[in-house]
Amino acid sequence: MRVLVLHYDVVNISLIYNLFFKELFFSISSAIFIIAILYLFIKKEIMRVNAKASKAMSYAFTDALTGLNNRHYLNDFLKKFTALNKYDSDFAVVFIDIDRFKLVNDTLGHLTGDCILKGLALSLQSLIRPGDTLCRYGGEEFVIIFSDIFKQDALSKVEQIRDCIEKRSFDCKEQKITISAGISFGSRDNDINEVMEHSDKALYMAKDAGRNCIKVYNPD
Incomplete structure (x- = not known):
């Protein structure tokens, strides 16, 4: 009887252990995925802002008729x-x-x-x-x-x-x-x-x- 109880406890601990690490792995994977998406979004926004700033700078410093510096x-x-x-x-x-x-x-x-x-x-x-x-x-x-x-x-x-x-x-x-x-x-x-x-x-x-x-x- 004690052997069965011990076996049952070991099985429960093993299940809890597996569930814990599965949840932990899923949480970490989800966090990494979210961070990657945020990174790509922020990088894209930075590139867009820089492109707008560069375009604005070009307009400000370029003569519209000749294309030369103004x-x-x-x-x-x-x-x-x-x-x-x-x-x-x-x-x-x-x-x-x-x-x-x-x-x-x-x-x-x-x-x-x-x-x-x-x-x-x-x-x-x-x-x-x-x-x-x-x-x-x-x-x-x-x-x-x-x-x-x-x-x-x-x-x-x-x-x-x-x-x-x-x-x-x-x-x-x-x-x-x-x-x-x-x-x-x-x-x-x-x-x-x-x-x-x-x-x-x-x-x-x-x-x-x-x-x-x-x-x-x-x-x-």
């Missing part, structure tokens, strides 16, 4: 430029303006004007180096910042740009245009905002000199 991007870039310009190397700032662009808009219409702006943006992108910064400054004005470049190399590059634009016929009623450019140079210790002001002054010098030319700002 004035907001340039302002943000200028704030970081000192930190980015780590080496004791020269840089150059170039202001570019389409000559007599108002006449194009007035005679051929704004659609042709927009077509020329987009065509010029593509040309400029193809002519600068991968590490250079190109922005549409506003209207028919563009800005290029050449980092880590010798003065003569920058001048040669801007002259190449001016020459290519003069020779090109844009797919906008076969319209031809010319550009004027002002360029100024700086080094690591210079305030890039001041260098930009100098290149803007040089652009006005190019306009006064008859357009379709490049002028270098000379502090002397």
Whole structure:
């Protein structure tokens, strides 16, 4: 009789033991499953939020017409430029303006004007180096910042740009245009905002000199 009772107790303990661990295993498995689902959901939400933020940033910093960086991007870039310009190397700032662009808009219409702006943006992108910064400054004005470049190399590059634009016929009623450019140079210790002001002054010098030319700002 004692053997039967003992056997019965062992069977009960074994059943309870099995049920306990089955319940424990089920609970742990359920918890892991729920955590995995939550992780995937949170990861998806984070990716969605990041994508929206990236898209919003792109809209904020991109010119809608040309697809270039815009004035907001340039302002943000200028704030970081000192930190980015780590080496004791020269840089150059170039202001570019389409000559007599108002006449194009007035005679051929704004659609042709927009077509020329987009065509010029593509040309400029193809002519600068991968590490250079190109922005549409506003209207028919563009800005290029050449980092880590010798003065003569920058001048040669801007002259190449001016020459290519003069020779090109844009797919906008076969319209031809010319550009004027002002360029100024700086080094690591210079305030890039001041260098930009100098290149803007040089652009006005190019306009006064008859357009379709490049002028270098000379502090002397």
